[in-house]
Amino acid sequence: MGKGQLLQLILLHTAWEMGSGQLHYTVPEESQHGTFVGRIAQDLGLEVGELLPRMFRVESQGDGDYFKVNEQNGILFVNSRVDREELCGKSPLCSIHLEVIVDKPLSIFHVEVEVKDINDNAPIFSASKQSLSVAESMLPSTRFPLKAASDADIGSNAQLKYKLNSTDYFVVEEKTNDQHSISLVLVLNKPLDREKISVHNVLLTATDAGHPELTGTVHLEITVMDANDNAPVFNQSVYRVKLLENVTDGTLVIQPTAVDLDEGTNKEISYSFSNSVSSNLFTIHSDTGEIRVKGKVDFEDTSVYNIEIEAKDKGSPPLSGHCTILIEILDINDNAPEMSLKPMLVPVPEDSSPGVVVALISIIDRDSGVNGQVSCSLLPTGLPFKLVSTFKNYYSLVLAEPVDREQVAEFSLVVLAKDQGAPSLSASSSLVVPISDVNDNAPAFAQPSYTVFVKENNPPGAHIFTMSASDPDMAENALISYWIDEKLWPLSSYISVHSESGKVYALQPLDYEELKLLEFQVSAKDAGLPSLCSNVTVQVFVVDENDNAPTLTGPEEGSILLVVPAMAGYMVGKIHALDADSGYNAWLRYELHELTSGPWRVGLYSGEIITTRALDEAEGSSSQNLLVLVKDHGKPPRSVTTTLSVSLVVNTQVVHVDAGLPRMGGSPRPLVDKVNVYLIIAICSVSSLFLLAIILYVAQRCQCQPKQAIVYGPGTATLVCASEVGSWSYSNRHSHILAGVSGEAGAKNDLMVFSPNIPVFSENGEVGNMKELAPDSSVQVSH
Template sequence: RCGGPAVRVLVLAAAWALGGGQVRYSVPEEAKAGTVVGRLAQDLGLEAGEAEARRLRLVAQGRRASVEVSGASGALVVSSRLDREELCGKSAPCALRLEVLVERPLRVFHVELEVTDINDNAPLFPAARKNLTLPENSPPGSRFPLEGASDADIGANAQLSYTLSPSEHFSLDLQKSNDRNIIPDLVLTKALDRETVPVHRLVVTASDGGRPSLTGTMELVVSVLDANDNAPQFNQSVYKVQLPESAAEGTLVARVNATDADLGINSEVTYTATNFIPLSGRDVIAVNAKTGEIRLTGALDYEEVSVFDFRIEARDRGSPPLSGHCSVELEVLDVNDNAPEVWVTSLSVPVAEDAPVGTVVALLSVSDRDSGANGRVRCAVWPAAPFGLVATFAGSYSLVLREALDRERVSEYEVEVRAEDGGAPPLRARRGVRVPVSDVNDNAPAFAQAVYTVLARENNAAGAELARLWARDPDEAGNGRVSYSVWEGGGGGAAAGGGWRAASSYVSVDAESGRLWALQPLDYEEVQVLQFEVRAVDAGEPPLCGNATVQLFVVDENDNAPALLPAVVAKIRAVDADSGYNAWLRYELWEPRGKGPFRVGLYSGEVSTARALEEADGPRQRLVIVVRDHGEPARSATATLSVSLVEGAEAALAAGGPAAAAAAAATTNVWLVVAICAVSSLFLLAVVLYGASRWAPRAAVLSGPGPATLVCASEVGSWSYSQRQSRSLCVADGAGKSDLMVFSPNFPPPPGPAAKETQLLNTV
């Protein structure tokens, strides 16, 4: 049936440039499965191996495509039987529109595949046998129309020629009924003699124009009878009629009329419809045998058949009967009876909220089976923002992003694509597309207050809750999950002994709840103010953070009686790179045990005398001090301190004699004069500063919390405060890690929601 599996591939570079990315191929029908139609990946400009990596594939549009893309090579191959007659009928050319998708990035290409005809259908007569009755007095040259054959192929494969088996009485004459059809007429070339040959058996052969040619035959049985010698004659040889496809069943198509010059029964005419092209016309058209009225017996469909050609035979009732013929051409007019159809061929959701303008969200295909203005479709998207439609090819659109998205404002869109044809009235179709918006980490956590002021009584219990902090992050999932921490670089507290302590040694914050709690009892005599920052960090990638300042004021209690301070022998200092409990250190005197003359501060590390020294204590003391943290398990370090006991200054002076005593007295007098001068200078400076502060303008103080006075801790940890009670801390570069930052409790917070959120917790 096929001339071979050879495939004609026509890739037209000019058509590619003018058609906006369209590739055209052609393949003969009945090509075997696996036949390569074209090197699609190469023609689309893809490199070797990209076809499979970028998922080169066809998009189905409601019917089997019969071709597919080979995943490995990217070639377009035949996947199943291609029957041009089944796909396109008599339409020419038979072109299939295919859409090809390439992902990463997403692109759409249009491929037009022309299925070319092969000569796989032989001519077919309506009947294998036809009986004709001819009067013997029929004059030579009489014509008898025959029903022609039909061929499902097109072009040259459907161009039919007819031949008649050898006969001395008959020949064939080919008549062109219209521009499309050739009808054979049987012509009497020699007078008949019923008594000599009563029946003539002839074979009509129809051959198409294919190579090789296919043929079909019909047997003609011509019976020669005596009688009626006048055939009916129509008043028109051709009737042309136009009807809209919406015409109802029973609609009058035409009324034909044939007359017979004979008299009596030989002039009575009956009508029959024959030779329908296409054959489906038999189901929708019928003629009244007596009146010649042609009416519709079924529904017309322009999209199926646009033209019906058939013949009307008028036969008299003579013996033998004679007949006349006319042709009828019924043209079906299109009406707008098909609404547009919208398909979503590809959908890329969800769309990230930071997707750039122009991002392709979906690919759509729009079609209308009507023709002309009835088949021209206009498309629009509703609502008009933030998406829009871009026409990529005839009947193909891209749904693209027109405006920036914000998931925190709108997390999902219901988009409707509306299609309307150009008919009167127009028909419409709608297709909804749901477009969810995925979250990106574009919002940093934000605290309800920039500054939290907290009051805590000294000697509060370790683990006591001091405040609760909360930061809001409108993102979702991990992007909105907030964790809290004390920022080590934020500040510290001033100890009464002049030292500097990191805020993380006093307080900690729960990472999940934002609960601020004390790591140890607070001692007003050790630290009066802590200012530090709490940082809120989300779990996004990259993470975003927000800060809030916490000002912690320790409220003093009368928990210390006046006492003489023992002499400080030495001070052990240790630092721990950890934070929180893991960096909270305590000092213990490991050796000597018992009632020795020395002791060590549990948390200060200061080594001081526990009692008066005695001669029995010996001239040298060896102290072993262990420093432990509060981690689980605890880690420790050991320091060894050697103390030498010497005689007092008075004894030394006595041993030196009168000269030594005189020298010591002179030295003491010099230092006394220096001390008096220094004290006088400091007093004079204080008086000047006090006067300046009294005369300074106070408008800024009365109007609100003015700028904080910067107060720094010295290397030994001393503190000072301004008269406005505004405290700021600065830590030297060498200071240990600190969680304390700036605080400013000049005035109570203004009334409003922010003031209500401030929690002041007094810990006893």
């Protein structure tokens, strides 16, 4: 190793690359094992004592274990021989990349060791001997091409200079063309004389510019020939040709022409390649000099070809002329873009924010110029995605707009890459982007509220209604469960809802006389995270059945009625009865039993006992029994009977009787004439009340606020019922109402109006999908 190399080794430095944090060292090639490279631990800011505990190690990115680190002192040294020519060839920059890894905590450092070239390769000629034939008639300055030497080193170590020894007839020159290609020529320095020297043996030496200088030699054997003293001459020393890539085999490239001033066979010329570089891609016709394409010419492989052509005559000795063919390959658009698409966020959650990266796209086009310029687009248009250029030919597929899985569950898109060549070439890649569900939809009922009619005395556990809510989400986000707050007593003792099917059950028989309305909220909740919920109000109206017979309130069974002789129409007494039912079921009528005889009749709806003719004293000899039947209008009707005794008072004394009896000797009451008047007044009153109730009910439903709680309390319901003959009766009785009304815990008065057309119910007590009810229905739902 010379002093210069030793100085370079001693002054070996390290530097951080700007912006990358990479440690850089240099070392000469062919350095011996153990040669110091750098204090890597110190340069990385690591203590020597922590190298072993932190598992300090060096990994090479390529083959070969060229460097190692002494873990005792943190010094990077040469481990094995590094041959720059073997590692990097003729590349001007030769580097070995190392990765330094330490644990606890994990850190990774990048180290670049640049291998410097040394002059370790001597110039080499392709053959140890070159033979030339030179006519003695050649004039000075005639030039003969030689095969130059090659040097595997680079830079000044590969810069060669040539010299000849032991001759004054020839000199050697180097010629550089505009493509920086060096040609070596032998120049005739003075005229030759075959008679003096027929063969010149010359040693050609090639010396490089390294330190120390290395040399290579070749023996030149120059034979001086007589006669043929004119060599072929090309009309140009350099021919320039432009050729499109991918031309077909046999395409004519150029036809260089040489001229020989001799005659006969000395004038006949044969053409050939003087170098072997182009023989694989081109052919030359030996007689005409036509150069044609033989293989595939690809611009992406080589853009310029430098071909040396020799024209040799057939004289003896043969003479030759030379020229250079420079073929420039023109690029055509023969490479379509190559696309790589890497999904990053697939599927895309439907709550993703615009700007999230869905996929990364990289595009490569091996052509050059406009043929290699690529534009990228997204098809079809109108999708909620867009392409964002992050670097040359690098794109990100990002979400441009919010997406909703319930509207579109997945998107199929095509990324199209198109170059600017003519004709344009393109590549495409398809991507299906599914949208994943999030729980963003609460269950929804088809109606804001439901009204259900249930006949009283239902069997325990009867199914009275089915709730149904829908959720457009999927999987567990659409799995709905139904529930009622069971803590709200006493609602839980009356009603239950199945959590999965939404079926509403009556847990016990309902009694209209005790409970007329159940109003509660059913909640539907999905299984998403977080769970979403919605409520619906359900009103269950208990429909009365004729399960109570009329009861008599006066007079008592067997009571005696006293009557004085009077004319027809005289009121003897009045029967009072009540029915715990409502409507038709509580509408009573009074009749005399068929076994009863005498001048009596009873008011059909008033219960008043009236004489049908004048009585005389002869009929007062004995009492008469009246059997009165009190019957309601239910189906089937229920009834009760009572027996009263009527006695005729023969004297004229005025007798005052108890409640319900007429005065003795009083004038007759024309009750029969007043019945029609009463009926007209009743019908008008009830019709007005009915119309008012309808208006109040509609106004209440329009102004109804969401109910927050369920309360329990008593209330009085007024039932207004029309008779078959146009007369009316009223039944006011104590009732209980369970209702979900926020802020009302006290009593509540309700006016409940029923038309004579009683709803029809089914036998099984179900209402199917809110459709029109079939005859004999037991449950009616009002929408």
